[in-house]
C-alpha cells in the first residue's frame with residue numbers, strides 16, 4: 001500500500017505511518033512538501049497520505065487544514081506521537097563546533113527557546129524534514145552543522161547526539177491525520193470523533209448558537225480552529241473537532257447544524273486514537289473485513 005508523507009524514512013511522519021500500520025507493508029511515497037502529499041493522493045500516486053495537523057508547542061499547522069479541505073479529501077484516522085528533539089552532528093563534532101542548525105520549520109519552532117541560547121552569529125536554517133536534514137549532513141560530511149530530529153534519526157544515519165530533549169516543553173506531542181479521497185473510507189468501526197467545517201454569517205451570536213446546538217446533542221468539543229476563507233477577505237471558516245458516544249446523535253447534530261450554517265461539511269468521522277491503535281485499515285487489508 002502506498003502512503004504519501006512529507007519527508008523520508010526516520011522522519012516523524014514515517015514514525016506516524018508505522019504507528020498507524022505496524023503490520024502492513026507500506027511503500028512510502030516521499031514528498032518534499034505537504035502540498036505534494038495531497039497531490040500524490042489526488043493523482044493516485046499514493047492511496048493515502050499522512051499529514052501533521054497540530055503540535056502541542058508549535059500549534060496548528062494551518063496550511064494542512066487548507067490542503068485537506070481544498071481537494072475534497074476525507075480524514076480516516078489519527079495518530080499521536082510523543083516528540084522528543086535531539087541535536088545531532090557528525091561523530092567528530094562537539095557542541096562548541098556547531099555554528100548552524102538545520103531542521104523542519106515546525107521542529108525548529110518547538111526548540112525556539114533552546115536555540116536562543118546560542119550566540120547571535122549562530123544560524124538557524126529551515127530545511128526539509130528532520131531526517132533529510134540529518135542525512136544530508138552525514139552524506140556530505142558537513143562539519144560545524146547540526147540537525148534537530150528524533151533519536152531514531154541519529155541511529156539510522158550514524159550521527160552523534162550532542163544534546164537531548166531540547167524542545168521547549170518536555171511534554172510535546174504532534175497529532176497526525178490519515179487522509180484519502182473522499183468516500184474511500186474503510187473503517188468498519190463506529191466513529192466516536194469527527195472533524196466538521198462550516199461558515200457563519202457575521203451576526204451577533206451565530207458561533208455561540210452553533211456551539212450550543214452541538215452541545216445540545218452531547219457533542220464534546222475538543223478543538224476549534226478558524227481559518228480565512230480564501231478569496232473572501234475577512235471571512236472565516238470554522239473547523240471543529242468533536243467526540244461523542246452515540247454516532248447517531250452526531251449525524252442528527254450535523255443535520256440540524258447544516259440548516260443554520262453555511263458550507264457545512266463533515267471533513268471526517270473516525271475513531272479517536274489517543275491510544276495509537278493500528279489503523280482499522282490494517283485489519284481490513286489482512287482479513288478483508
Ligand SMILES: O=C(O)C(=O)C[C@]1(C(=O)O)C=C[C@@H](O)C=C1
Nearest residue numbers: 011012013052104106129130174
Ligand atoms: O520533519 C519531520 O520529521 C516531520 O515529520 C515533520 C514534523 C511536522 O510537520 O510537524 C512532524 C512532527 C514534528 O512536530 C516536527 C516536524
